[in-house]
Amino acid sequence: MSGFLQNTFNGLVGGAFYALLALGLAVIFGMLRVVNFAHGAFYMLGAFGAYVLLAEAGVPFWAALVIMPLALGLLGMVLERAVIHRLTRLDPLYNFLLTFGLTLILQDLVKSRYGVQSSPYATPAELSGTVDFGLFDFPTYRVFILGFTVLLCVAVWWVLGRTRVGMVVRAATERPELTRAFGIDVGRWVTPVFGFGIALAGLAGVLAAPMRAVNPLMGADLIIVVFAVVVIGGLGSIFGSVAAGFGIGLIQAWGEAYLSDFPIVSQTVVFVVMAAVLLWRPAGLFGREEAPA
Amino acid sequence: MRRSVGVAAASAAVLVVAGCGGGGPQSGGDQKLTGDKIVLGVLNDQSGAYSELSGRNSVKAVEMAIADFKAKYGDKAVTKNISVETADHQNKPDVANSKAQEMYDRKGVDAILDVPTSSAALKVADVAKEKKKLYFNIGAATTDLTGKSCNKYTFHYAYDTYMLAHGTGTVTTEQVGKNWYILYPNYAFGQDMEKSFSAAITAAGGQVVGKDGAPFPNTSGDYSSFLLKAPTLNPKPQVLGTMQAGAELVNVVKQYNEFKLRDKGVGLAVGLMFITDIHSLTPAALAGTTYTDAWYWNFDQQNREWADKFQKETGTRPSFAHAANYSAAMQYLEAVQAAGTDDADTVIKGLEGKEVNDLFLRNGKIRAEDHRVIHDAYLAQVKPQAEVSEPWDYVKILKTIPAAEAFRAPSADCKM
Numbered sequence: 152m153s154g155f156l157q158n159t160f161n162g163l164v165g166g167a168f169y170a171l172l173a174l175g176l177a178v179i180f181g182m183l184r185v186v187n188f189a190h191g192a193f194y195m196l197g198a199f200g201a202y203v204l205l206a207e208a209g210v211p212f213w214a215a216l217v218i219m220p221l222a223l224g225l226l227g228m229v230l231e232r233a234v235i236h237r238l239t240r241l242d243p244l245y246n247f248l249l250t251f252g253l254t255l256i257l258q259d260l261v262k263s264r265y266g267v268q269s270s271p272y273a274t275p276a277e278l279s280g281t282v283d284f285g286l287f288d289f290p291t292y293r294v295f296i297l298g299f300t301v302l303l304c305v306a307v308w309w310v311l312g313r314t315r316v317g318m319v320v321r322a323a324t325e326r327p328e329l330t331r332a333f334g335i336d337v338g339r340w341v342t343p344v345f346g347f348g349i350a351l352a353g354l355a356g357v358l359a360a361p362m363r364a365v366n367p368l369m370g371a372d373l374i375i376v377v378f379a380v381v382v383i384g385g386l387g388s389i390f391g392s393v394a395a396g397f398g399i400g401l402i403q404a405w406g407e408a409y410l411s412d413f414p415i416v417s418q419t420v421v422f423v424v425m426a427a428v429l430l431w432r433p434a435g436l437f438g439r440e441e442a443p444a
Numbered sequence: 445m446r447r448s449v450g451v452a453a454a455s456a457a458v459l460v461v462a463g464c465g466g467g468g469p470q471s472g473g474d475q476k477l478t479g480d481k482i483v484l485g486v487l488n489d490q491s492g493a494y495s496e497l498s499g500r501n502s503v504k505a506v507e508m509a510i511a512d513f514k515a516k517y518g519d520k521a522v523t524k525n526i527s528v529e530t531a532d533h534q535n536k537p538d539v540a541n542s543k544a545q546e547m548y549d550r551k552g553v554d555a556i557l558d559v560p561t562s563s564a565a566l567k568v569a570d571v572a573k574e575k576k577k578l579y580f581n582i583g584a585a586t587t588d589l590t591g592k593s594c595n596k597y598t599f600h601y602a603y604d605t606y607m608l609a610h611g612t613g614t615v616t617t618e619q620v621g622k623n624w625y626i627l628y629p630n631y632a633f634g635q636d637m638e639k640s641f642s643a644a645i646t647a648a649g650g651q652v653v654g655k656d657g658a659p660f661p662n663t664s665g666d667y668s669s670f671l672l673k674a675p676t677l678n679p680k681p682q683v684l685g686t687m688q689a690g691a692e693l694v695n696v697v698k699q700y701n702e703f704k705l706r707d708k709g710v711g712l713a714v715g716l717m718f719i720t721d722i723h724s725l726t727p728a729a730l731a732g733t734t735y736t737d738a739w740y741w742n743f744d745q746q747n748r749e750w751a752d753k754f755q756k757e758t759g760t761r762p763s764f765a766h767a768a769n770y771s772a773a774m775q776y777l778e779a780v781q782a783a784g785t786d787d788a789d790t791v792i793k794g795l796e797g798k799e800v801n802d803l804f805l806r807n808g809k810i811r812a813e814d815h816r817v818i819h820d821a822y823l824a825q826v827k828p829q830a831e832v833s834e835p836w837d838y839v840k841i842l843k844t845i846p847a848a849e850a851f852r853a854p855s856a857d858c859k860m
Contacts, residue, residue: 160667268496269694269724274702281704290702343783362696362702363665363798364724408669411656418659 166400167300173392175348181324191370197356227349228244485553490532509773540564562586611736621682628687630657771804842853
């Protein structure tokens with residue numbers, strides 16, 4: 152029983168990273184109709200930024216947790232204005248290629264400066280212990296990640312559901328043409344939303360630094376699963392991306408724990424789920440079929 | 445008077461030796477060296493996972509060997525025209541295959557060095573056999589290079605899965621604990637490592653109470669389900685043996701520390717680790733971990749002096765792969781010098797059975813039967829942070845494993 156609870160807890164922690172990354176991808180796709188392939192690279196930059204801040208300026212984890220999302224969010228906004236914006240009127244493939252190229256450039260820039268070897272990053276001292284839950288104990292840092300991510304998702308949900316900004320974003324995501332027809336300036340919100348999505352990726356990166364290998368390719372490895380998560384949740388669906396993120400985390404953890412004798416199954420379960428969902432509901436679990444133009 | 449007689453005798457001896465060396469091949473052919481030059485080819489990973497532990501700095505190490513060779517022989521060197529060609533094989537067998545052909549055919553390379561990644565290493569062995577040119581493998585671990593895929597032109601120089609498993613598996617079983625849980629990446633290298641370790645552990649009187657193949661590549665980066673399972677097995681394992689390498693090893697060790705398995709009585713043993721891995725994890729994260737090393741830069745004065753020179757060239761301390769590349773280049777040049785020709789078959793005759801002591805090879809011997817180069821290996825333990833006295837001084841050597849014990853006996857699968 153305690154083993155099952157531990158694995159469940161772990162699945163939720165793994166899912167928290169998928170949820171943060173998928174949430175960013177979802178709002179960006181919803182608002183801009185851009186599949187941001189560079190999302191994994193920004194996740195990597197978040198982790199690397201935390202490492203550089205600590206190693207070269209002595210900036211602790213907690214400060215990095217604020218600085219990196221802000222800095223990367225700003226960088227994202229600049230990129231959106233400078234290049235991505237110019238391609239949104241064209242076929243979506245152009246932005247797909249652009250962000251893919253951007254990924255390669257960012258990865259190689261980091262590689263040329265810091266090499267491919269993983270960089271060291273220790274768990275902050277105040278979170279390095281274990282929490283005793285009675286039935287089982289669990290690393291404090293993982294408990295923190297889970298709590299922090301859940302709070303963040305609730306906050307995002309509140310902003311989207313209860314504020315005027317959120318209303319505009321939701322409206323623009325679901326019916327962009329109609330929203331414009333009401334005289335709302337959708338374009339004004341595009342850049343900040345893109346920046347926000349990128350900031351979430353950067354935040355996930357900072358959170359990952361103490362528990363994952365920090366190297367230039369860390370995002371490239373993860374982003375494939377995140378795309379599957381987004382497709383399962385429904386492209387552009389904000390609730391769907393978070394739910395699918397946690398769900399896939401759970402399925403992976405249970406699969407690895409109880410199907411380890413069948414590695415083929417535990418390794419491919421995410422993509423099997425994706426294929427099944429696509430067959431059953433092509434728009435994803437929580438997605439809405441696009442109205443024919 | 446006496447002294448000048450000695451000098452004269454010595455000069456005469458040198459003349460005789462030089463005469464023999466030069467005379468033999470000349471009588472057989474019209475030229476000593478093809479194109480009157482020697483070209484060494486370093487084929488390895490220069491952008492990916494293994495580029496730090498070998499990569500471009502191995503090219504530097506080979507250049508250092510050439511400089512030392514020229515300084516040693518001066519005007520008596522078989523040629524002064526020695527150069528290095530290099531290429532990035534990206535750890536892909538097909539790229540390694542075409543780059544190796546290009547090196548031998550078009551770039552005039554006499555011997556290819558390094559080639560990490562077992563699948564790529566085996567491809568290059570086939571090319572060397574086909575082209576009848578020399579190949580010193582340093583970076584790859586598979587014992588197939590001296591087993592069913594062995595051939596006359598291929599030498600396996602630095603380490604292999606048997607050496608790693610025999611050293612770490614045996615000594616850890618004897619000294620740390622008899623019950624093991626093995627976690628390995630589920631592909632050729634990991635499966636090979638798991639088999640070698642299980643054999644070594646059982647032979648040493650231990651048992652493998654559980655083993656799991658983790659996905660490779662592990663896109664989620666998460667190993668917690670395996671790490672949670674380890675302490676709950678019955679009987680409880682005293683040692684977690686991880687066969688992951690590079691970034692995956694970093695993930696396993698970070699999470700091993702997160703789940704505090706050491707406090708739960710499960711020690712850590714690592715299948716394959718390079719000094720660069722310890723640097724990225726920090727010694728604090730690995731303190732007390734044992735592994736088998738093929739060479740350590742701060743082992744003795746000779747290693748240290750070379751490591752100082754290496755650091756001047758590259759800005760960093762050498763891994764065992766760097767030292768082995770230097771040594772292999774040097775031994776090849778010495779063999780050509782002795783043979784007076786770069787004809788592969790003649791050079792191989794000189795290398796086979798040769799006993800060598802140099803920077804990398806201690807009590808070394810180039811085995812004629814399977815072309816396994818045997819040498820002393822070392823059981824290393826990562827120091828606690830408090831004992832680290834300077835950057836990169838991360839391990840202490842617990843035990844030297846004699847050359848004859850460190851490597852397996854020639855395999856019956858090898859038919860030259």
